[in-house]
Amino acid sequence: MTTASSADHPTRRDFLYVATGAAAAVGVAATVWPLIDQMNPDAATIAAGAPIEVDLTPIAEGQDIKVFWRGKPIYISHRTKKQIDEARSVPLSSLPDPQTDEARVKSGHDQWLVVIGICTHLGCIPIAHEGNYDGFFCPCHGSQYDTSGRIRQGPAPANLAVPPYQFVSDTKIQIG
Amino acid sequence: MSGPSDFQPTNPALRWIERRLPIFGLVHSSFVAYPTPRNLNYWWTFGAILSMMLAVQILTGVILAMHYTPHADLAFRSVELIVRDVNYGWLLRNMHACGASMFFFAVYIHMFRGLYYGSYKEPREVLWILGVIIYLLMMATGFMGYVLPWGQMSFWGATVITNLFSAVPYFGESIVTLLWGGYAVGNPTLNRFFSLHYLLPFVIAGVVVLHVWALHVAGQNNPAGVEAKTEKDTVAFTPYATIKDLFGVSCFLIFYSWFIFYMPNYLGDAENYVPANPGVTPAHIVPEWYYLPFYAILRSIPNKLAGVIAMFSAIIILCFLPWLDSAKTRSSKYRPLAKQFFWMFVVVCVLLGYLGAQPPEGIYVIAGRILTVCYFAYFLIVLPLLSRIETPRPVPNSIADDVLAKTGSKAAPMVSTVIAIMVAGGLLVGGAQSAKAEGGEVAPPAQKWSFSGPFGTFDRGAVQRGLQVYKEVCATCHSLSFVAFRNLADPGGPGYSTAQAAAFASEYKIKDGPNDQGEMFERPGRPADYFPSPFPNEQAARAANGGAAPPDLSLITKARSYKRGFPWFIIDFFTQYQEQGPDYVSAILQGFEEKPPAGVTIPEGSYYNTYFPGHAIKMPKPLSDGQVAYTDGSPTTVAQYAHDVTTFLMWTAEPHMEARKRLGLQVFVFLILFSILMYFTKKKVWANAH
Numbered sequence A: 001m002t003t004a005s006s007a008d009h010p011t012r013r014d015f016l017y018v019a020t021g022a023a024a025a026v027g028v029a030a031t032v033w034p035l036i037d038q039m040n041p042d043a044a045t046i047a048a049g050a051p052i053e054v055d056l057t058p059i060a061e062g063q064d065i066k067v068f069w070r071g072k073p074i075y076i077s078h079r080t081k082k083q084i085d086e087a088r089s090v091p092l093s094s095l096p097d098p099q100t101d102e103a104r105v106k107s108g109h110d111q112w113l114v115v116i117g118i119c120t121h122l123g124c125i126p127i128a129h130e131g132n133y134d135g136f137f138c139p140c141h142g143s144q145y146d147t148s149g150r151i152r153q154g155p156a157p158a159n160l161a162v163p164p165y166q167f168v169s170d171t172k173i174q175i176g
Numbered sequence B: 001m002s003g004p005s006d007f008q009p010t011n012p013a014l015r016w017i018e019r020r021l022p023i024f025g026l027v028h029s030s031f032v033a034y035p036t037p038r039n040l041n042y043w044w045t046f047g048a049i050l051s052m053m054l055a056v057q058i059l060t061g062v063i064l065a066m067h068y069t070p071h072a073d074l075a076f077r078s079v080e081l082i083v084r085d086v087n088y089g090w091l092l093r094n095m096h097a098c099g100a101s102m103f104f105f106a107v108y109i110h111m112f113r114g115l116y117y118g119s120y121k122e123p124r125e126v127l128w129i130l131g132v133i134i135y136l137l138m139m140a141t142g143f144m145g146y147v148l149p150w151g152q153m154s155f156w157g158a159t160v161i162t163n164l165f166s167a168v169p170y171f172g173e174s175i176v177t178l179l180w181g182g183y184a185v186g187n188p189t190l191n192r193f194f195s196l197h198y199l200l201p202f203v204i205a206g207v208v209v210l211h212v213w214a215l216h217v218a219g220q221n222n223p224a225g226v227e228a229k230t231e232k233d234t235v236a237f238t239p240y241a242t243i244k245d246l247f248g249v250s251c252f253l254i255f256y257s258w259f260i261f262y263m264p265n266y267l268g269d270a271e272n273y274v275p276a277n278p279g280v281t282p283a284h285i286v287p288e289w290y291y292l293p294f295y296a297i298l299r300s301i302p303n304k305l306a307g308v309i310a311m312f313s314a315i316i317i318l319c320f321l322p323w324l325d326s327a328k329t330r331s332s333k334y335r336p337l338a339k340q341f342f343w344m345f346v347v348v349c350v351l352l353g354y355l356g357a358q359p360p361e362g363i364y365v366i367a368g369r370i371l372t373v374c375y376f377a378y379f380l381i382v383l384p385l386l387s388r389i390e391t392p393r394p395v396p397n398s399i400a401d402d403v404l405a406k407t408g409s410k411a412a413p414m415v416s417t418v419i420a421i422m423v424a425g426g427l428l429v430g431g432a433q434s435a436k437a438e439g440g441e442v443a444p445p446a447q448k449w450s451f452s453g454p455f456g457t458f459d460r461g462a463v464q465r466g467l468q469v470y471k472e473v474c475a476t477c478h479s480l481s482f483v484a485f486r487n488l489a490d491p492g493g494p495g496y497s498t499a500q501a502a503a504f505a506s507e508y509k510i511k512d513g514p515n516d517q518g519e520m521f522e523r524p525g526r527p528a529d530y531f532p533s534p535f536p537n538e539q540a541a542r543a544a545n546g547g548a549a550p551p552d553l554s555l556i557t558k559a560r561s562y563k564r565g566f567p568w569f570i571i572d573f574f575t576q577y578q579e580q581g582p583d584y585v586s587a588i589l590q591g592f593e594e595k596p597p598a599g600v601t602i603p604e605g606s607y608y609n610t611y612f613p614g615h616a617i618k619m620p621k622p623l624s625d626g627q628v629a630y631t632d633g634s635p636t637t638v639a640q641y642a643h644d645v646t647t648f649l650m651w652t653a654e655p656h657m658e659a660r661k662r663l664g665l666q667v668f669v670f671l672i673l674f675s676i677l678m679y680f681t682k683k684k685v686w687a688n689a690h
């Protein structure tokens, strides 16, 4: 809009419009944030995601259990000597996502493999003790993981993730 | 007026779309080039305000539905969890709950404006009737929304309103059963109300489109009530009407924010912070303030069917207004008699609203009947008669003449009317509040609280000591089931560290399970756990306490109130006094008397309390001097204990109060500055039009 009055005081008029427009933009942005942030996990959900402790004594060698932490299945495998050797004898160069087995377990507790049981392809839950590598097999699109939870074959791009955890004692871990 | 547009976008891509779907032309002709009368006053901005409120309600409503659980056992708790745990949940809920009131407030102004300026007259009859349909849909939506929190008023409001249909001859019972989906109001009712409450706003939005369409065909009415004839009578919708509407909206937002941030419960009913109980009806069922005039009409008629018919007719009669009032002059500005009767009618509506909130007894019933007659007489006698006998003053030749005739001096009547409306609104709302707790009780003395007022914060020491009192005394009987141990470390709370909260939690034994063997077991509490209840279920609580289950204390300071009386409820609106609950709780704790006053007998197993409604309370005197050993040197008196535990319970009822007031201040500073900017921008833009 070009008008007579704007020709008289172009800067003052423009300043007022710019200031009002800017204030409106700030107001809208500040209003939008709560509307988006409400979708984030609420305080109760966050509190429920606190660390959990898992007792390892009932898990015999060669067995595994599935526990839930933050809504995710966590596989805890008590690996046999053979499984550990299998995992450690593979040349790293042959892995799609190279990582040593040692880097995926806690030293001194090499028999315990703790991984998040969520296929890194599209989120299905792989089945333990299945597939060609004695590790995990994902039935959705055929990804195969080895005894260290590393991807060996199939569409998944990465190894099964290791959750944050530590040994509280020799027979107890805290996940989270 | 908005015929095919010759608007052509310059951008080739937009032109490509325009050839196939002329949407830019539609927007341009409807919201940019559309001619609006240049003499519109600020009452006309309420159309824009209503559009904004509809958008706000739909937006916040869709969001709340993401977190709400429409189940009879979970609904109340899920609403509390929204307020307590969801990010900005308290803000969204306040916006939605107060938003409903603001929506009705604006729609009433919009309707009275239409009534005053004759906006329903030829050729705007369909426009007006569509408006009445929107209003009816709003009432249905508002009612069902009020049911969703599943508090006592929700439940009993649903019962009373659905029972209106039982007045229908022959089919009444079947209709009511159909509405309920059961033998009484229950989970199926809640579920369908949720579904419909989600649906109806979109129906409203659809009818609003028709409403606006009809408006754009007939053109806007204006204060002079003469049609726009030449170009001199109108200005373009954008920027003139747009900027004026936006200024109106920003001022309205200030009013709205007053409720959201400072008086969120002023328009609500304390009783709705008590979870629904199908076995106990609250002493006074009061609908939301916006239904009160019609509720008063319903109760004025001593016959059930006739009452229901009268109530619905009071709304439906609006549809016939264009034919009941056949006067040629539109605007009441030029109708000396109609103008006076209009204001009388406004007063009748406000008084009916006031009566709707009073107990249906004595003088209130008689007054209600007189006013009901007045209400209908306005439509059925006054308006038809006036259209025949009244000699209107001459109307201006054109809108341009009207604008020239009055230069300035039009803000004054607007301001005084706004004040009058605020007072009237206060009367309605206050009337609604005052209907509770009565019968000769002594009003609890108003106390000084650290958390009162716009800058109030919780006294940390008092909250911590109050927690100690709760833990050592109250917790033996009263649960606190909406509060988790982690909350003790929340900002704006007692001010403990996360480690302190965890340590506090670990002192409790929490029932958990089942474990791998399928057995329940006990473990030390964790921050995520909630305060355990002293009794396993309500029956056990009842049995152990002489038949009266001790109420959960999480919300007690918001679930209790008392009569403030006239004129306090109006003053309270401005002073933001809303500590009836804390005053009451604190008074109850100190109100025990060893012996009832002479002539008063208290049943066996009850105790005399000065401030308890009816004086006979089942709770024995819980506190005595020196009972709880404070470590910070505070006096160990009943008065101090009561003060501390009430402060603590105010925090448990409203854990985000400090955040609410803090954000409120920021919003207020912003909105006031923004409105000032808008005012000058509007002036600048309109300078071109004159």
Ligand code: FES
Residues within 6 Å of the ligand: A119, A120, A121, A122, A123, A124, A138, A139, A140, A141, A142, A143, A154, A155, A156
């Ligand atoms: S999700 Fe596991 S292979 Fe696709």
